[in-house]
Amino acid sequence: MIDRFQIVPFSVSEGNFAELTRLLHACYASLLEQGFEFTATRQSVDTTRARTASGECWIGLDGEEWAGTVTWYRPDPNHQVVAYRDPKVAHFGQLGVLPNVRGRGLGKALVDHVGNRAKVSGFSRLALDTAAPATGLLDLYARWGFEIVGEHDWRPGVNYPSLVLAKTL
Numbered sequence: 001m002i003d004r005f006q007i008v009p010f011s012v013s014e015g016n017f018a019e020l021t022r023l024l025h026a027c028y029a030s031l032l033e034q035g036f037e038f039t040a041t042r043q044s045v046d047t048t049r050a051r052t053a054s055g056e057c058w059i060g061l062d063g064e065e066w067a068g069t070v071t072w073y074r075p076d077p078n079h080q081v082v083a084y085r086d087p088k089v090a091h092f093g094q095l096g097v098l099p100n101v102r103g104r105g106l107g108k109a110l111v112d113h114v115g116n117r118a119k120v121s122g123f124s125r126l127a128l129d130t131a132a133p134a135t136g137l138l139d140l141y142a143r144w145g146f147e148i149v150g151e152h153d154w155r156p157g158v159n160y161p162s163l164v165l166a167k168t169l
Helices: 017-033 045-053 106-120 135-143
Strands: 008-011 056-062 065-073 090-096 124-132 147-152 162-168
Touching: 008 106, 017 065, 017 090, 017 162, 045 090, 056 106, 065 106, 090 106, 106 124, 106 162, 124 135, 135 162
Parallel strands: 090 124
Antiparallel strands: 008 056, 056 065, 065 090, 124 162, 147 162
């Protein structure tokens, strides 16, 4: 079932970073229960502010309620992840959808939205990284057209090795 959701920009200058942090914690709680210590499972409000301010953050609304979020980023020639240095590649992170909304199309809508924003901005590929052992997430991204293009190890910041995925826009 795919519902219609509204996707709105998160204002860095006026945004409620505490609420965004709570949303991320709620979205990532099931991953933490599976043993994956993603940054978003425990990040502080200051970390949310910093991660959001370096990109373009969007909120998925289910009616009036915040139900999901994603932030996309432009290339950075000094980024630790090689793929994120490529001037033709935008990437996203902090993608999360509340458990009670999953399966209704919001996650894909958020990724499609930032993919369209990146394409209009001149980028030809969209990338992300996720936990290598998170087979459910890897399967989901594969269904959305992403392919594994590399690896990265964020440890000790997280407790798993990561895979980098990308797709053509």
